[in-house]
Amino acid sequence: MTILSVFDIGLVVLLLGIGASTIAAREAFAAVIGFVVYGLLLSIAWVRLSAVDVALTEAAIGGGMTGMLMLGAVARLRVAKGSDTRASLPARVAAGVLSAIVAAGLAIAILSPPEAIPTLAPMVMENLAQSGLGNPVAGVLFVYRALDTLLEKVVLILALLGVWSLAPDNVWGGIPGLRVYARPDSTLTFLAQLLPPVGIVVAIYMCWVGAKEPGGAFQGGTVLAAMWLLVMIAGLTSVPSISQTWLRVLVVVGPVIFLAIGLAGMVLANAFLAYPSGYAKPLIVAVEVALTLSIGVALGLLAAGPPERVQQQ
Amino acid sequence: MNLVLDIFTVSAVSAGALFLLAGTVGLLRFPDPLTRLHALTKVDNLGLGLVVLGLLPQADGPFGALKLVSIWLLVQLSGAIVAQLIAGAVRQRGPHG
Secondary structure, three states, rough: HHHEEEEEEEHHHHHHHHHHHHHHOOOHHHHHHHHHHHHHHHHHHHHHOOOHHHHHHHHHHHHHHHHHHHHHHHHHHHHOOOOOOOOOOOHHHHHHHHHHHHHHHHHHHHHHHOOOOOHHHHHHHHHHHHHOOOOOOHHHHHHHHHHHHHHHHHHHHHHHHHHHHOOHHOOOEEEEOOOOOOOOOOOOHHHHHHHHHHHHHHHHHHOOOOOOOOOOOHHHHHHHHHHHHHHHHHOOOOOOOOHHHHHHHHHHHHHHHHHHHHHHHHHHOOOOOOOOOOHHHHHHHHHHHHHHHHHHHHHHHHHHHHHHOOOOO | HHHHHHHHHHHHHHHHHHHHHHHHHHHHHOOOOHHHHHHHHHHHHHHHHHHHHHHHHOOOOHHHHHHHHHHHHHHHHHHHHHHHHHHHHHHHHOOOO
């Protein structure tokens, strides 16, 4: 047994243990911390499977962003002093049965794989050179399955609309209720002044390098969102109200450019979301840049939550 | 020359791992938040520092080495600041707040 397989087995045992403790935790806060640790360990597991793109996304979205959203939910529940109502017995039984069915379905799919696992990977590698991209993941995302990628970004906007629509009517278009810790001379202010330049460079690098190596719009956008949230939480910049035009333009600019290039493909390359030959890479990089901005703003606003107060004129 | 560098890597990374282990034991065993934070600084500072130092000779050219050192510096920065913030919260609300 090599040292790497010992490491892998240890990683799997840790993952299962942390997953179980996340489910078993009585405190919501402890469960969320368990979930974040689970996300980080899972990203190491993805690295071991040589899926570095997935690992980056898992660390950024699964561990970081979702963790922050859930911590926000926990804080909200604490303020609301969650009345101690447990779900009724039939509801709990129904939830248990549904979960068991899903788990059983997954177990059957994993435990009885087909003889030859269907894969399109060799075809992707063969034709990747035509797109001018070096990273097969970017190739799949922006060339072969571009429609999925486009819809995924639209879903992100729908999720943001869902969060916004939790606002009561009288504060619609107001300022999200992000908790701000504005205290001059605090170490948080120092961090919020020091880190964003570094973070922005990292985000641009991730977006740029995504065409030929692991990275891309989602990873870069998450780093941008984190930097924006940091300066807002430290009180260095005010939280914008959601009715600002520039904000709404930024949220939709990525999907709109993607869609426009896709529609142009119908005229220039005879298919929706097809790229004219020779122009694939520049067009994909343009889409990635716009998507990075949109994803950054959308994730930041998701974490900032629904509007809670109206802008003072 | 390669052998010397390899021995250096193995010993520095092992020493780093020892500090990581000691810091983790401290995090689990120390009685209150402030002493636990104190244990964690060993992990950030010396543990990761020695691992990075040990990996420098194996790095992929000067840019690879620069990346490793920047990772260490960024972890140092975030570790120090998060420790300050947690300690501030403990001081304000008490250890069980």
